[in-house]
Structure formats: structure tokens, C-alpha cells
Amino acid sequence: MDPAFFHSPAPAVARDLIGALFLVDGVGGRIVETEAYDADDPASHSFNGPTARNAAMFEAPGHAYVYRIYGLHWCFNIVCDAQRAGAAVLIRALAPTAGVDLMHRRRDLAPLRQLCAGPGRLCQALAIDDRLNRAPVTQAPFTLVAAPRPATIAQSPRIGVRAGAETPWRFCEAGSPFLSRPMREASA
DNA sequence: GGCATGATGGCCT
DNA sequence: GGCCATCATGCCA
Numbered sequence: 516m517d518p519a520f521f522h523s524p525a526p527a528v529a530r531d532l533i534g535a536l537f538l539v540d541g542v543g544g545r546i547v548e549t550e551a552y553d554a555d556d557p558a559s560h561s562f563n564g565p566t567a568r569n570a571a572m573f574e575a576p577g578h579a580y581v582y583r584i585y586g587l588h589w590c591f592n593i594v595c596d597a598q599r600a601g602a603a604v605l606i607r608a609l610a611p612t613a614g615v616d617l618m619h620r621r622r623d624l625a626p627l628r629q630l631c632a633g634p635g636r637l638c639q640a641l642a643i644d645d646r647l648n649r650a651p652v653t654q655a656p657f658t659l660v661a662a663p664r665p666a667t668i669a670q671s672p673r674i675g676v677r678a679g680a681e682t683p684w685r686f687c688e689a690g691s692p693f694l695s696r697p698m699r700e701a702s703a
Numbered sequence: 704g705g706c707a708t709g710a711t712g713g714c715c716t
Numbered sequence: 717g718g719c720c721a722t723c724a725t726g727c728c729a
Binding site: 676 | 719720721723
Binding site: 560563566567568582583584585586587 | 710711712713714715
């Protein structure tokens with residue numbers, strides 16, 4: 516994928532990544548769930564400016580930002596927005612397509628639907644940790660290929676955030692069984 | 704199905 | 717000391 520893909524603001528990149536193929540060392544699948552964050556966003560790690568932890572968010576678009584959450588899980592983001600620093604897209608869930616057996620073993624034999632259904636789970640399945648922080652996602656060991664056709668996108672507030680809880684910057688492939696949580700009903 | 708809780712690190716006030 | 721962009725497990729229904 517061309518680095519220019521990541522030059523747009525975070526919500527646009529988050530939307531456009533739905534359906535893209537994402538692999539680490541040939542293991543992974545199609546992206547079915549993302550969330551956008553930027554520096555004006557009180558839910559974002561970049562909201563209060565650069566720190567040692569979030570330094571990768573201020574790299575050029577197309578770099579990885581990997582951080583540890585709750586002391587034990589990893590979360591994987593891609594820096595975006597060529598106009599303003601501190602924006603990134605969190606990859607939250609994949610539909611597994613490649614290296615399913617290996618992911619199954621790494622995930623302690625979790626069922627297929629839960630192999631990559633959540634930011635911590637997909638990092639475990641793809642063996643992502645802080646060694647990949649600040650690495651360019653346009654190069655090995657990453658493979659990132661744009662979606663062959665536009666997916667049907669559903670949109671909702673983000674999961675697990677308090678500040679900015681109303682901002683609808685979660686993007687999902689509508690109807691996918693591999694989401695971290697079902698899309699909230701947009702009732703009548 | 705829902706809800707409560709523990710694990711556990713780094714950053715914040 | 718409290719708060720997290722989380723997950724697995726246990727209990728109860």
C-alpha cells in the first residue's frame with residue numbers, strides 16, 4: 516500500500532481500511548473493524564501532546580504505533596493525517612484468512628470468530644508487540660493491500676472510551692461475524 | 704445471556 | 717492512587 520493512503524484525516528483512513536488485507540509475516544486477514552483518533556480528541560493518547568509512550572503517533576503517516584494497555588495486552592495503530600500530527604487508526608478486528616492454524620495456536624485454541632476479534636486478540640494472533648512500534652507498515656514484515664471492492668460500512672461510537680464517547684469514529688464491515696462487539700442497533 | 708472481577712504496566716493528578 | 721482505546725473466567729439466570 517502506498518504511504519499516501521495514510522495522508523487523509525483519521526476517520527477517512529479508518530473507513531478506507533475496512534476490507535483491506537493486513538498480514539504480519541504472512542499471517543492475518545481482512546480488516547473488519549477500526550477506530551479513528553486524533554490530537555483534538557480527548558480520547559486520544561496524543562491529546563495532551565507527545566510523551567515517551569505516544570511518540571510513535573507523531574511519526575510520519577504510515578508508521579505503526581503499538582502500545583500496551585491494562586498492563587498486559589498490545590494494541591496496534593497506524594499513524595495517518597499528513598496535515599496534522601498525532602492522528603492514528605486503531606485496528607480492532609480481522610476476518611482471519613492467512614495462517615489460521617498458527618493464529619489458533621498463538622491464541623490458545625480460541626474459536627475462529629474470536630481469533631482476531633478485538634485489538635488485544637489480534638495482536639496476540641499476529642504476534643505484534645512493541646518491537647514493531649514505529650515501524651513502517653508499508654514494508655516487511657507487514658503486508659497491507661487495499662480492499663478489492665468497497666465494503667458496506669457501519670459506523671458507531673468507539674468501544675471503551677469515556678472522553679469523546681459520543682464521537683462516531685468506529686467503522687465496521689456491516690454484518691461481519693468477526694467484530695470485537697456487535698454493531699449497536701441503529702433502531703428505527 | 705448478563706455482570707463482576709482479576710491480571711498488570713505506564714501515565715496522570 | 718486512579719484511570720485506562722482489554723480479555724478471560726467465574727457466577728447467576
